[in-house]
Amino acid sequence: MTVRAAVIGTGIMGAEHARLLERQVSGVVVTGAFDVDTERCRQAVAGMPSARVFSDPIELIFDPGIDAVVIASADLTHERFALAAIAAGKPVLCEKPLAPDIAGCERILAAEVAAGRRLVSVGFMRRFDPGHRQLKQALAGGDIGTALLMHCVHRNRSAPAGQPTASLITGSAVHEFDAARWLLDDELATVTVHRPRSSRRSSPTADPLFLVVESSAGVLVDIEVFLNCGYGYEVRCEVVGEDGTVFLDAPAATAVRGAAGISRSLAEDWRPRFAEAYRCELQEWIDSVAAGAVSCLASTWDGYAATAAAQAGVAALDSGRAEPVRLPPRPELYGAELYGAELYGAKVHGAVQA
């Protein structure tokens, strides 16, 4: 069975998802797309013979010629489209955040629980990055013993001027929140935000920020977020265990000897850095749709928890204190096995490494 997928929102990420689905993912064809900018939507699916440009996103979701939907539209619209997809009984891959506020996340969670089946996946693509997968396997395999600390760095070369400072938390650190939850198999308990001296490049945004997050089991996760580091895109992570540490290595395929000594280039932004992660995420998602199975992507619960941590972070930015991450009990639908590395490893291994 070939999955017929559609994309809502064809900005940079949505257009890229459409391209990947059509050209790089097996078992899927793009049959629909919507964007508030119809011309941009047309360009995004140019050369995709089966792709129909819709004028109404809800119509797209309910169209019988569409089996599954990627939501890559503006953050505030995620909830509406996710709820519609649940109502239509169709699998949906929602770019992060699931919803920018907890109330929205709660409504999606409630709808999915009410529907009694998991249809929503959230696009935390790091779970499919080969490096992050190796971290997960090392932790699950006991290579470094019990985790105690986790050091994270998340830098972008530059950002458009005038970003609200909170966006460093809701837009960037939220990836570390999910990565920490997933790698440590643990919920986050508190978030503290420090404001170091700020870069002149970033004014008036306070940038960088430094977050200290505590997990329920007491693992301390520190996160540097830097939107305007000036030189490249970089994601680092080291998990420190009782018996050793495991960390992401700089993923350069080549290096150069020249005037700058021995140098390894860094990615311009997140797209080349996580190109493989995006592709594998989409392939796994399409495979799960084709199989009528629950995907091993981040779930509605994961999306909710990430937004809850981000909200605690924004509160901490204001208060200067440690703020609790408020989470309801996890519904049974998102059972304890969810993050099981073996399950995940087996699936991804099959999908990725042959």
Add this chain to the structure above:
Amino acid sequence: MTVRAAVIGTGIMGAEHARLLERQVSGVVVTGAFDVDTERCRQAVAGMPSARVFSDPIELIFDPGIDAVVIASADLTHERFALAAIAAGKPVLCEKPLAPDIAGCERILAAEVAAGRRLVSVGFMRRFDPGHRQLKQALAGGDIGTALLMHCVHRNRSAPAGQPTASLITGSAVHEFDAARWLLDDELATVTVHRPRSSRRSSPTADPLFLVVESSAGVLVDIEVFLNCGYGYEVRCEVVGEDGTVFLDAPAATAVRGAAGISRSLAEDWRPRFAEAYRCELQEWIDSVAAGAVSCLASTWDGYAATAAAQAGVAALDSGRAEPVRLPPRPELYGAELYGAELYGAKVHGAVQA
């Protein structure tokens, strides 16, 4: 259009090609397979609903339900199947070597030239490895100036006992022959083979070998080939230019701090090391088939030249002297632009990096 592909020879590589085509490559479905061991063939395509197990490979090639064929059978059979595919007018991806002897390569070349169109691609997958692509781009971009030297290392953890010493050249160094030709955009002129002290693990095979190859333009390429290095799979390459050097970095996504200090693991064998290369190669090949275009994989000419260099290497192993690589003039069908990095880069960039 969905390409209907078949695989001849479903050993380790052939089964892997079938799996990748069916599960990881866009725009293709596996509709046929053949192997001398029918049961092995059945297992290789289990779970592929459109795949028919053929009892006759020539029948498979001419079957109207098959658009393109991967040849992954025993080396000595490549010629027969390639000639049949040319006769059938179907694109074929032939695992290296194109043919183990020059006479066989000549016959394929002659058939293709007579047919007047390029149908045969050869599976030198390194051309699609991200690291090798970066080497190519650095050279083409002038980052290191004119190339002068190229240092190569090609190690396998272990090999079955009793390999003929010549297989280090025909089975392993042949990848470096193609990589050197492609990276340097130059034909190879002579091959010398040195026999260092041999590993006790390899007896009676003389292993490792050390080759010194001269290109037509005078670039010196040295190659260590080691079938039984004992610890992992490793491919290294440094091109030394007038202004700097560029080299493959050890492609570890993570590293560990522990009892062994700071360590980065190496691949077990070539499959995980070149997993991305194999997938991209197949995607590019299928895209070219779908488009009715010549692929940017290695051509019949490239396969011929690699076999000619390997044959010179085997002669040098016996003679202890530099032996010339004997090549006829390149037919017009394989024009000078063939290795153009820009053309290639554009294509692969489109296919791989979004």
Add this chain to the structure above:
Amino acid sequence: MTVRAAVIGTGIMGAEHARLLERQVSGVVVTGAFDVDTERCRQAVAGMPSARVFSDPIELIFDPGIDAVVIASADLTHERFALAAIAAGKPVLCEKPLAPDIAGCERILAAEVAAGRRLVSVGFMRRFDPGHRQLKQALAGGDIGTALLMHCVHRNRSAPAGQPTASLITGSAVHEFDAARWLLDDELATVTVHRPRSSRRSSPTADPLFLVVESSAGVLVDIEVFLNCGYGYEVRCEVVGEDGTVFLDAPAATAVRGAAGISRSLAEDWRPRFAEAYRCELQEWIDSVAAGAVSCLASTWDGYAATAAAQAGVAALDSGRAEPVRLPPRPELYGAELYGAELYGAKVHGAVQA
């Protein structure tokens, strides 16, 4: 002029200082030593023909045959010997801490200010480590712009059982306190201490700790201190600036390819890691003694400031809050130019690199 030096306290570090002075440092001979364990003292200076074993450390300090004194005795005795040396008008190199409590530091500072000349140097050897020197030069040279953040890791393979948790701050993090002050040319303002989940190896000591330190200019310094990391000794430091970052690289002279992949060993403890730092520190100190000049080692003021930061850290360990580092105004004797990188660089360059 050959400097006649003596060592008080011939435990591990004191004996090593004596050995370095006698065998690896130019322009000095060991003429005296004292230890509460006379036999241990005798062994420490065995084979040093000019070394006299004293039975009274104050007598040693005032002996006319001794020009300069290294204090490597128990922390609580540092004050007494430093005051005696000031009284005797002799240069002294005091191992860290200058004194374990602020009151002691104050008395030494007062005595030195009263004497009107700087005689006391403090053994913060990292200032002479080639890696730390390069960090300093990069910062001073503007390579990375204004510093914003500093990430530090300080790990020991193991520690004797039963260490008080405060010792992670007073014995280990104190090196980072001095390094931060020196690299950033800035005083420390506040210290916060987090207690992550603790290693089973360390019980009942709370280990590791994670410190967040703010400098007067707002640079945020985070420090992981881990006494029982289980695998080796490791000091890491990355300074993040507006335009880039500079960081200590793992200082392995060689690497191995083998069963563990590609691995670089780590030092067993701080002595091999900082062997070059200790030697250069002593050479610079002896050179300054011979020249009758103020050394460019850490000063009494630096020792005071490090102890003040450590005391804030111990308070923060108890309170769970950010605690201020309490410092009086800096006396004129320790002028603003003190940390000037150029002065320092010139001196060290002369002493170390030819």
Add this chain to the structure above:
Amino acid sequence: MTVRAAVIGTGIMGAEHARLLERQVSGVVVTGAFDVDTERCRQAVAGMPSARVFSDPIELIFDPGIDAVVIASADLTHERFALAAIAAGKPVLCEKPLAPDIAGCERILAAEVAAGRRLVSVGFMRRFDPGHRQLKQALAGGDIGTALLMHCVHRNRSAPAGQPTASLITGSAVHEFDAARWLLDDELATVTVHRPRSSRRSSPTADPLFLVVESSAGVLVDIEVFLNCGYGYEVRCEVVGEDGTVFLDAPAATAVRGAAGISRSLAEDWRPRFAEAYRCELQEWIDSVAAGAVSCLASTWDGYAATAAAQAGVAALDSGRAEPVRLPPRPELYGAELYGAELYGAKVHGAVQA
């Protein structure tokens, strides 16, 4: 006892030796110096109160106020001064080459054998480089099993125009000849020289060269020598054994993240790269002089063997063939234990690492 040392030849290296002896080495004072340029000699020992500027180098050698002599004068003068030192019964450290031709080496060897005691050490400083020491220890400790291959790279940023091509062998590769003999504990048997395409920067010198050297035991040593690589000084060495490989790591103490990505600088030339090696070599030499013992530096025999290999290399450059290294039987004075790693390791460990 303080050793009274003198330096003959106060060019770049000789002046550096004088400085190190006077300022960085324990147990020695510079009491004499000679150079054909008296003014240059005066400047080299300015600020060394005991140093007398001699007008006659032979008078210097026989002066009773001088215990040991460093020969750093023009290559052609080494023989004359070494013979004089042997006649005077004084230890001498002769910069490489011992003598530029075999006849000269033979005369020094004969004189030393006739004297019946080893007085001459040769300045192959790599034997004291921490990285090379670790290679030696790994080989001696069996970490990688029996050595089979050795890959070497020796690059200089630039060289004065008009260097004779042979100087790449006699001035540069000669260091690899000694390193290979010492690391492998084996004599060299044959040398082959390849001429790759030459750099435009080097014309008319043929540069780089690529050497293939076979040891008596069959280990194959390949050496890239490149005088004008354009970007920095670099020495690489990987020894490939039956069970693994060990190699020099790029010895950067720090790295930078910035516009060039992650970069590690390279040394400008050999002096900073081997600063520690030079100092340790001199310290060991002075210690051996003070003890009246044979030094563990390279011996007259080692100097002879290196020159013999260089001469074979120059012959091979002309002939294009493998040329034999011609060596007489090793005199008993330079016994088989000479290169014993344990002896060496113990000594150097004592001298270098505390």
